[in-house]
Amino acid sequence: MQPFLNDSQTVLMAGAGGGYDVFCGLPLYQWLTSRGKTVHLVNLSFSPCINTPLLKVEPGVCEEKYFPEKHLANFLQQPIYAILNDGPAIVEQAYQALVKELTPDTLLLIDGGTDILMRGDEEDLGTPEEDISSLLAAHDSEIPNKYLLCLGFGIDAFHGICHAHFLENVAALIQDGGYLGAWSLNQGTPEFDLLRDAYTYTANHQRSSIVNSSIIAAVEGKFGDAHATPRTEGSELFINPLMALYWAFHLDHVARRNLYLEQIRGIPSRIELGLKIEQFQALLSKSRPHRPIPC
Secondary structure, three states: OOHHHOOOOEEEEEEOOOOOHHHHHHHHHHHHHOOOOEEEEEEEEOOOOOOOOEEEEOOOOOOOOOOHHHHHHHHHOOOEEEEEOOOHHHHHHHHHHHHHHHOOOEEEEEEEEOHHHOOOOEOOOOOHHHHHHHHHHHHHOOOOEEEEEEEOOOHHHHHOOOHHHHHHHHHHHHHHOOEEEEEEOOOOOHHHHHHHHHHHHHHOOOOOOHHHHHHHHHHOOOOEOOOOOHHHOOOOOOEOHHHHEEEEEEHHHHHHHOOOHHHHOOOOOHHHHHHHHHHHHHHOOOOEOOOOOOO
16 A cells, blocks of 8 residues: 555544445555554434434444444444544534544545645535544544545545546645555455445445445546446446545645635534635635547
């Protein structure tokens, strides 16, 4: 994978945007645990049964229709932490509790897709509420080493993201010293096998994931308008090898470039967060319009 993780011993691996985002970290989980590292998994949760800022989800019977953290705990036979999907103040409280309990030396924040790199002046931000709450909480956490990883370049076009903006933001991070490199998932490796098997197990028990199914299809060599889940039927996809790339960054560099991060600090609810982001965008004098990637 990458040398910046060689000295890590206790890793907190967190799904930034909820849903299946933590699954996008499973190849890294496999690589780290095979080298004797301790890895704790946590995910911002969309499950309706999460009613406390932080819940330790143990393996066991799952009666909820949508509970990816529970199914992943069952697949791995280990606890998964779940964070209540609410405002930044609640997410920050959960991160503080995790740091106090687990004392990690490294935080890996995982985004399924790439919209977490949108800084706020883009014409479309995708689905920023969950990502930005996780980014702020991670940025504020007292963990020595903090990294952000994105997997699934191009998938967020389904949600309106302009990927020329993503590449422009990566270029700015390169100039800033915040970019750590990129590498690809490949078939026939233990890292990819774990992602595929854990995802397949979970998707057999609940609603599938557009992001994860697209990534797996890309790694397996599918191309173009290839639909791996019925959730994308009726739309045109562009499955391609770039979706199999991990992009790695220093998390604090990404946080510092975000234009509205400080404005959301302390907001208690997700509804208020959404209104604050809308207000920020409405007050922008000019946003970056969509632009095509030349081909």
